[in-house]
Amino acid sequence: MIRLLNLAVLSVVFLSACSDVGNLKDLVTPFEISDSLETATYPEAISWWRSLEKESPYVCVKEFGETDAGLPLHIVFINTSRNFNHESIKNSGKTLWLVNNGIHPGEPDGIDASMLYAREILSRENFESEFNDLVIMIIPIYNVGGSLNRNCCSRANQNGPESYGFRGNARNLDLNRDFSKADSENARSFIKLFSKWNPDVYLETHVSNGADYPYTMTYLLSHPDKLTPPLNTYLSETISESLKSKMKGKGDEMIPYVNVFGTTPDSGFASFYDTPRYSTGFTALHNSIGLLTETHMLKPFKQRVVSTLNFLNSLGETLVEEGSHVKEARAAANMYLSKQQEFTIDWEIDDSQVDLLDFKGYEAFYDTSEVTGELQLYYDRSKQWEKQIPYLAHLKAKTIVSAPSYYLVPSSWDQVVQRLELNAVEMKLIGQDTIIEFSAYQITDFESSSSPYESHYYHSNVEVEKSSVKREIRANSYYLISTNQLKRRLLVEMLEPKGPDSYFNWNFYDEILQQKEWFSSYVFDPEASEMIKDPEILKALEVFVSKDSTNRNNSRAKLAFLYKQSSHYEGDRHMIYPVYRIE
Ligand SMILES: [Zn+2]
Structure with a gap:
């Protein structure tokens, strides 16, 4: 009821304002009309502006x-x-x-x-x-x-x-x-x-x-x-x-x-x-x-x-x-x-640097809650204090990476390409088959949130290993993005997987975390028995088994370990972050 009344008053005010050109003071706002009790709705705000x-x-x-x-x-x-x-x-x-x-x-x-x-x-x-x-x-x-x-x-x-x-x-x-x-x-x-x-x-x-x-x-x-x-x-x-x-x-x-x-x-x-x-x-x-x-x-x-x-x-x-x-x-x-060559892409509070902040506060006290039976924090606004309190104003570097000369970003992950375009990143689609030498990250470890956060099972604590690769990039499959542009910092923070808000951490590249092809044990076992004739592979298998006792009696785990050493395994895709760096 109150709202209807306000709208009625508003329209009258607007009419009078229009007839009184240039008198801005007549343009009262819903906040003023409501005696400072109401905020403008979306239609009211747009209409007022x-x-x-x-x-x-x-x-x-x-x-x-x-x-x-x-x-x-x-x-x-x-x-x-x-x-x-x-x-x-x-x-x-x-x-x-x-x-x-x-x-x-x-x-x-x-x-x-x-x-x-x-x-x-x-x-x-x-x-x-x-x-x-x-x-x-x-x-x-x-x-x-x-x-x-x-x-x-x-x-x-x-x-x-x-x-x-x-x-x-x-x-x-x-x-x-x-x-x-x-x-x-x-x-x-x-x-x-x-x-x-x-x-x-x-x-x-x-x-x-x-x-x-x-x-x-x-x-x-x-x-x-x-x-x-x-x-x-x-x-x-x-x-x-x-x-x-x-x-x-x-x-x-x-x-x-x-x-x-x-x-x-x-x-x-x-x-x-x-x-x-x-x-x-x-x-x-x-x-x-x-x-x-x-x-x-x-x-x-x-x-x-x-x-x-x-x-x-x-x-x-x-x-x-x-x-x-x-x-x-x-x-x-x-x-x-x-x-700038080195970029800190993740920070943490530096508790070794403590500033003092002049602060006015209310006295806190605790009383037993009738609901929980536990002590509950309250404030007494009649008792104000003023003192210097510690303030941890500073951050220290947690993860530092170097900027590559270029990033290679796959065109098939179009959601990332779209976001880079929205941010006005300059990029060029590689239009012909090209042999390129680059660095690729293997994702060696990461954690994911156990419940959805802002519609994502967000990743954190990512660990990577970097290796050099030389191979052909198919025409139109990758964008070449120079870091020599104003969006240099955005590129590093969004494309380096260890960045806390990187596209990797926000699940845009989760496809690479899933292995697509597997094997039947009865088919692969004879090949695996040939593989362990190589002393190095046998040693690696023994280390794998000794690391985790659950693997000792798990024939599938042992075969899977050997499968990952074989030519069948999709090692160029699985856990390989598809954004590459040209150093
Ligand atoms: Zn807010």
């Missing part, structure tokens, strides 16, 4: 791709030049700042804060001069399917709004785990957009979970230890420090994302390791600065929207002040990348 487009010559709303919900994605451009042509914007040299809202539609603060922010800056008298070097791109709602799945209650920890969308998209995928594997149509549309526009700065808006503390705003950056120099220090020293200072100046002090679940922040916490499945890890592959807002879920909705608005203003002010420095830092990072 379309109305803003009508009222302001600096605004253009475009559709940019499909979603799993069968509805389009939208992007709003705000440009003082009143020009929204791709080539013109690229050639203008302006800093491109992309804001992505509603990736988790149950966390809608940015959906509403972005509307308020756009209207506010466009209403400024000095808008043209202030924002002359910045183009702002805003995705009103990214997870369209989740946004349509409106409900009152799926965010158990969260204090408002009265209704909101659901975390999973139309296929129940978490879109902030989908940037590398790109299962969703949403992600594939996004990657295409990102490749085309190559934004310098990316901001994604969320609401947090976890511990209780007084801060409204927490934030995440593309992990500086993972980011290419000198973009890493530029982000951690210049951008981050400016944001902290500006937020404090607005009376909205913020703190790094409180990566604490099931316990308290009293004894400290570690920074978040953002592999490429996450947005800030994905943007790092492109030497683009990634930031996330994570407002505190127990703060009232209105307070969280205001805090997100404060962050948008702080980042906008920072980017205006920084001018061309953002692009310069990116260009320097791309130069560094072009010469």
Whole structure:
């Protein structure tokens, strides 16, 4: 009932706004109409942005791709030049700042804060001069399917709004785990957009979970230890420090994302390791600065929207002040990348480096739960403390690989080819039969998740052995991909099987893990008895048997071991990773 009333009020407001051309302040948002209790639905949000487009010559709303919900994605451009042509914007040299809202539609603060922010800056008298070097791109709602799945209650920890969308998209995928594997149509549309526009700065808006503390705003950056120099220090020293200072100046002090679940922040916490499945890890592959807002879920909705608005203003002010420095830092990072030979593709928290973080917290206490009979953690918000807590801000290298000169990627695994194309990787189909010398990995060990995670039985702890091979590559069966291109880091992290979010780990090459041909023991046994006349093979069999007692009385296992030494075994395919390296 309340919603119907709001819609009725909205349409009246839009009509009056249209007759009062240029008066942006009349474009009230669903958040304002509902007295800060409601967030805009997908139709309301798109309708509002379309109305803003009508009222302001600096605004253009475009559709940019499909979603799993069968509805389009939208992007709003705000440009003082009143020009929204791709080539013109690229050639203008302006800093491109992309804001992505509603990736988790149950966390809608940015959906509403972005509307308020756009209207506010466009209403400024000095808008043209202030924002002359910045183009702002805003995705009103990214997870369209989740946004349509409106409900009152799926965010158990969260204090408002009265209704909101659901975390999973139309296929129940978490879109902030989908940037590398790109299962969703949403992600594939996004990657295409990102490749085309190559934004310098990316901001994604969320609401947090976890511990209780007084801060409204927490934030995440593309992990500086993972980011290419000198973009890493530029982000951690210049951008981050400016944001902290500006937020404090607005009376909205913020703190790094409180990566604490099931316990308290009293004894400290570690920074978040953002592999490429996450947005800030994905943007790092492109030497683009990634930031996330994570407002505190127990703060009232209105307070969280205001805090997100404060962050948008702080980042906008920072980017205006920084001018061309953002692009310069990116260009320097791309130069560094072009010469980088060794790549860390997996990281871990470095607990030998402990920083101290000034932190305000609430006193924690434990009481016996009437439900479980066990001690349960609670917070007493009337008792606030302030102290320095340990903060494990740094990562250390876990897996380092060298970049080859080229990768050879099989055309038959078209899902991988499609993802490389979406990421604007330059590649060339080898059009004639060619004898090539390359390195191939044999997968010697890996683990798989025992239950599905984001629609995959995801692999980890991959071990490989590399060997040299020289053989003919059939015409049109392989793409030749030079690593001497801007997507150098993306290629290494996605194509090296040990990368935590590599295409291998996300199951795109599982076909090679299955042996296709076998043997009948009664047929192969006579041949096997001939094979063990070779003392080396006999010795190898004895070692195999002695390694595992279950093999001793297992004739099939012994024959299978010998089969793998025979000419029948598909040793050039089974467990051989089909992406090759030309060193
Ligand atoms: Zn979220």
